[in-house]
Amino acid sequence: MSDKAIPDEARPALQARAKLDELEAANIGAGSGKIATNIMHFARVLRSAGLPVGPGKVIEGIKAVETIGLDSRDDFYWALHAVFVNRRDQREIFDQAFHVFWRNPKLLERMAQLVLPSFVDPEAQQQAEEMNRRLAEALKQNPPDMPGEGEGTGEEEDPDVTVDAVMTWSANEVLQETDFEKMSREELEAAKRAIARMRLPIMEVPTRRFKRDMRGNRIDMRATLRAAMRGGGGAIPLQYRKRKRRHPPLVVLCDISGSMSRYSRMVLHFMHAITNDRDRVHTFLFGTRLTNVTRQLRYKDVDEALDKVGEAVDDWSGGTRIGHSLHDFNTNWSRRVLGQGAVVLFISDGLDRDAADGLEDEIERLHMSCRRLIWLNPLLRYDRYEPKSLGAQALLPHVDEFRSIHNLESLDQLSEILTKPAPDKGFGTNPWQEAAA
Amino acid sequence: MSTLPENVEGTLELLGKANYVSDRSLATAVHLSLQLGRPLFLEGEAGVGKTEIAKVLSETLGRKLVRLQCYEGLDVASAVYEWNYSAQMIEIRMAEAEGVSDRDRLGDDIFSDHFLIRRPLLQALEPSDGGAPVLLIDELDRTDEAFEAYLLEVLSDFQITIPEIGTISAENPPIVIITSNRTREIHDALKRRCFYYWVDYPDAERELEILSLKAPQADEKLSRMVVEFVQRLREMDLFKVPGIAETIDWASALHQLDIIELTPEAIDDTLGVLLKYQDDIAKIRGSEAAKILDEVKSEIATAQRASA
Numbered sequence: 099m100s101d102k103a104i105p106d107e108a109r110p111a112l113q114a115r116a117k118l119d120e121l122e123a124a125n126i127g128a129g130s131g132k133i134a135t136n137i138m139h140f141a142r143v144l145r146s147a148g149l150p151v152g153p154g155k156v157i158e159g160i161k162a163v164e165t166i167g168l169d170s171r172d173d174f175y176w177a178l179h180a181v182f183v184n185r186r187d188q189r190e191i192f193d194q195a196f197h198v199f200w201r202n203p204k205l206l207e208r209m210a211q212l213v214l215p216s217f218v219d220p221e222a223q224q225q226a227e228e229m230n231r232r233l234a235e236a237l238k239q240n241p242p243d244m245p246g247e248g249e250g251t252g253e254e255e256d257p258d259v260t261v262d263a264v265m266t267w268s269a270n271e272v273l274q275e276t277d278f279e280k281m282s283r284e285e286l287e288a289a290k291r292a293i294a295r296m297r298l299p300i301m302e303v304p305t306r307r308f309k310r311d312m313r314g315n316r317i318d319m320r321a322t323l324r325a326a327m328r329g330g331g332g333a334i335p336l337q338y339r340k341r342k343r344r345h346p347p348l349v350v351l352c353d354i355s356g357s358m359s360r361y362s363r364m365v366l367h368f369m370h371a372i373t374n375d376r377d378r379v380h381t382f383l384f385g386t387r388l389t390n391v392t393r394q395l396r397y398k399d400v401d402e403a404l405d406k407v408g409e410a411v412d413d414w415s416g417g418t419r420i421g422h423s424l425h426d427f428n429t430n431w432s433r434r435v436l437g438q439g440a441v442v443l444f445i446s447d448g449l450d451r452d453a454a455d456g457l458e459d460e461i462e463r464l465h466m467s468c469r470r471l472i473w474l475n476p477l478l479r480y481d482r483y484e485p486k487s488l489g490a491q492a493l494l495p496h497v498d499e500f501r502s503i504h505n506l507e508s509l510d511q512l513s514e515i516l517t518k519p520a521p522d523k524g525f526g527t528n529p530w531q532e533a534a535a
Numbered sequence: 536m537s538t539l540p541e542n543v544e545g546t547l548e549l550l551g552k553a554n555y556v557s558d559r560s561l562a563t564a565v566h567l568s569l570q571l572g573r574p575l576f577l578e579g580e581a582g583v584g585k586t587e588i589a590k591v592l593s594e595t596l597g598r599k600l601v602r603l604q605c606y607e608g609l610d611v612a613s614a615v616y617e618w619n620y621s622a623q624m625i626e627i628r629m630a631e632a633e634g635v636s637d638r639d640r641l642g643d644d645i646f647s648d649h650f651l652i653r654r655p656l657l658q659a660l661e662p663s664d665g666g667a668p669v670l671l672i673d674e675l676d677r678t679d680e681a682f683e684a685y686l687l688e689v690l691s692d693f694q695i696t697i698p699e700i701g702t703i704s705a706e707n708p709p710i711v712i713i714t715s716n717r718t719r720e721i722h723d724a725l726k727r728r729c730f731y732y733w734v735d736y737p738d739a740e741r742e743l744e745i746l747s748l749k750a751p752q753a754d755e756k757l758s759r760m761v762v763e764f765v766q767r768l769r770e771m772d773l774f775k776v777p778g779i780a781e782t783i784d785w786a787s788a789l790h791q792l793d794i795i796e797l798t799p800e801a802i803d804d805t806l807g808v809l810l811k812y813q814d815d816i817a818k819i820r821g822s823e824a825a826k827i828l829d830e831v832k833s834e835i836a837t838a839q840r841a842s843a
Contacts (some may be wrong), residue, residue: 305607305608305679306606306607306608306609306610307608307610307681308610319618319620320612320618320620322620323618323620323623323624323627323645326627327638327641327642327645334624334627347719377680378719428774429772429774433716433717433718434717434718434719434720435719436718437676437677437718437719438607438677438679438718438719459814463774463814
């Protein structure tokens with residue numbers, strides 16, 4: 099993660115001093131007007147990067163900086179931090195944005211130079227490479243007003259030049275073991291849209307709570323009596339209520355073995371989006387062992403979340419021991435996360451290194467512990483794949499639903515396949531169950 | 536009103552008075568909770584004696600026990616208070632018949648204390664004989680987050696607001712014991728307000744002590760074997776290992792069947808008392824049980840030789 103590349107404490111003190119001098123030199127004489135303008139630009143960068151920073155915050159930010167003065171870079175940092183950050187997960191973006199924006203007033207100029215290979219400054223390039231892609235986009239839209247530059251030179255920097263530079267740094271699609279490509283803002287929004295559209299086959303179940311509803315089927319005595327009092331006690335207009343409905347908890351168990359590796363990024367984005375979309379979601383990854391990544395995926399920022407997941411999991415793209423991992427889940431987690439009638443989404447291709455040893459018992463135990471077990475299989479290679487592997491044969495008879503998808507490539511596809519209504523029960527056997535028989 | 540113990544020893548003694556064998560660590564948590572007036576949050580597997588603590592405290596301190604059993608969908612009407620609607624309806628009809636048309640008066644009448652049905656949380660805030668009651672909030676993990684959030688308010692101020700009446704606050708805050716089986720995580724905000732303790736399975740010595748108090752009729756030698764056997768089962772890879780409650784049940788069951796020494800057959804016949812999942816029973820029954828029993832016997836023999 100890029101924030102680690104530039105932690106405040108780790109930076110040599112000398113360097114920090116130099117930057118501070120630069121910052122001051124840039125602003126002395128320019129008066130508070132210049133710094134105010136820059137705070138405004140900085141706020142716009144943050145806003146574009148997804149932080150909820152409104153105009154009110156800009157004014158507060160300027161006031162805060164006026165109050166603490168510009169004597170220390172740290173004070174300056176924390177003053178802006180106090181104003182612009184209001185949740186734990188926004189800190190990373192702020193930190194990066196701050197260092198990129200305030201480090202060097204001529205930053206944009208240096209960024210522009212990146213398109214000319216002969217002028218590439220290795221240090222600058224490294225910083226740039228590590229920069230959050232969304233932040234880069236935001237900077238592109240809101241170039242800082244260069245303090246200390248000649249009139250208007252800052253504005254003359256061609257934003258398009260930086261776009262090219264952005265492309266040269268990080269638009270590679272190669273998925274490495276734990277290093278996920280950063281998500282762009284469009285991707286993020288597309289993902290949110292896809293998740294919002296998605297309807298799980300069991301979306302909502304009735305709870306034991308009630309809410310007022312005039313078309314409800316039960317009398318709400320409390321509301322009725324209140325209404326009667328309002329009317330003076332003469333007539334008693336009946337008020338009704340009905341059961342509240344709520345989606346059941348969701349547990350996602352996802353295979354991250356070698357054969358599934360091409361889907362990892364997409365599935366993780368899905369898991370991140372759904373974890374942050376609703377409450378009561380638990381997410382687990384397994385290859386040769388089981389890892390609970392719920393906490394890591396709760397980071398609102400998807401890139402940060404995936405970095406944390408990358409750190410937490412150490413069996414990426416290895417073998418699969420489905421039976422072993424499920425056993426681990428059943429003994430250590432099932433009672434903790436399946437308590438309230440959870441729906442389990444099991445994402446795996448069913449290819450098992452242990453040749454399905456002990457798998458059947460474990461999947462049946464899982465099946466009995468949850469409300470509904472949905473197996474999502476991103477079928478491999480060719481269209482006429484049939485679940486012939488030992489793992490798949492062991493799994494099939496024990497799942498409530500089997501959903502497959504060819505060439506799982508987008509969240510759209512994934513949410514579409516999950517939205518399809520559940521097959522009718524009692525309508526003969528499903529083709530996949532016949533296949534398993 | 537009995538006084539609260541002054542130190543951890545006192546608390547340990549207090550629990551012991553009601554035959555509750557406790558670790559010093561647990562006694563410390565209980566003591567802190569009693570002295571500082573903060574809820575005690577007990578988490579642990581089923582059957583380790585979490586609920587028992589509240590019962591024991593209520594018994595030894597002579598306080599009333601108010602129990603709130605949680606379940607999914609628990610709401611204010613069943614946890615805090617409810618109006619007695621049928622009585623209210625009758626009251627309205629009566630007023631009508633008498634020709635009372637003063638709305639305010641009627642309102643005050645039917646939303647008065649008289650028509651209020653008190654549920655556990657409200658009961659716990661009311662003064663009772665012998666001092667503030669012990670409030671047991673059992674299996675909090677079964678309820679939903681909404682109720683948990685409501686509880687947060689009650690537990691920090693010990694007051695409840697009823698819109699029609701006003702705010703009711705406790706003169707003496709109750710002793711609050713919250714238990715959870717961890718079928719889901721309880722929010723940190725609630726945990727932060729409590730003293731937390733994880734109730735674990737006891738070691739062999741302590742379990743034997745518990746057994747001698749809770750199932751005194753069982754033969755001492757048998758009890759020892761039972762404890763050793765159960766201790767070994769807990770180390771095995773089972774879906775649900777037996778708790779202390781199961782140990783006590785098993786010892787009583789064996790006694791009932793006039794079994795004075797464990798044999799593989801006796802174990803097979805009564806295994807259902809200890810293990811509650813078919814997979815687990817199938818795994819242990821027969822050769823596995825016999826193997827464990829052999830180990831237990833040889834260990835007890837070695838221990839006896841050593842002490843002799």
